[in-house]
Amino acid sequence: MKINTKMITALKLSSLCFALSLSSLSFARDIVVEGVVPNETSKQAILVKMRSVYNEDQIIDKIQVRPxxxxxxxxxxxxRVITPDLKKVSQGKLSVRGTQVDLSGKMLNQAEIQPFTSNFQSLVTAPYRFSSQLSVNQAEQAVIDNALKNRIIEFESGSAVLLPAGTQILDEMVVALNRVQGKNVKIIGHTDSQGNPDKNKMLSQQRADAVKQYLISKSIAATRLSTEGLGADKPVADNASPEGRKKNRRIEFEVL
Structure with missing residues (x-):
C-alpha cells in the first residue's frame, strides 16, 4: 500500500491532519499511519483501531503528538472511519484534516464504488464533511478479466500445488499481463468456508504465492506482482452448495 509522503510537509502546528495509506509499499503490505494528533490518547485510539483491522506487523507508526x-x-x-471496508481500496489514501475527510484510490469493480461511498458517507457525521475520488483501472482490468474468463485456477485438493489445468490458464494470463506492462497486479487467493478459517486463510495465501512464483518463472517481473490471501472472507456464491463452494475457491487478479 502506498502513501503520499508529501501530504504533511506543509503542516503547521495550528493544523490537524491524520492520514493512512491504502496500498502497500514495495508490496510488503505496509500501512503507513502518519500525521499530527493532539494527544497520546488520540494516537493510541487510532493505533488500536488500526490493529483491529490490519495485522500489527503491517502498521508503520509515524504519528506525531503536538499541542x-x-x-x-x-x-x-x-x-469510526477505519473499518475493514478500507481493504477494498488500493493505491489510495484516507486523510482527516480538521473536519474534512477525504478518500481516494482504486477499486476492483465500478459497481462497488457507489454502495461503498454511501456506506462510508454514513460514518461521517456533521460537522465533518466527506469527499471521495474512487475509480477503477477499467481498460487494464478488462484485459486481465477477459483472459481469466471467470475460470477457476485449479490446485491439488487442500494444497498449493497447481494442477495442469491451472498452469494452462496461467500461461494465458502471462500473455494478458504482458499486454498491461505498465501496471502492477495483485494476486488474491480465496477459499470456500469449509474447515478451519485460519487454515483457509493460510491456504489462500499459499495458493496466491504459488501463482506468483509460476508467473515469475514465465518472466513476469516479481516487482509487478503482490499477493493476498483472504480465505473465505469474500465469497461470490453460496457456500451451502458444492457448485457455490467451487466458485468460491478461486484466484483473482486486481490491476493496481
Missing part, C-alpha cells in the same frame, strides 16, 4: 487544537470528538470520528 494542536482539535474539534470535539475528533479521535472518535477518525477511528
Amino acid at each position: 494542536v487544537a482539535a474539534p470535539n470528538g475528533w479521535s472518535d470520528s477518525v477511528t
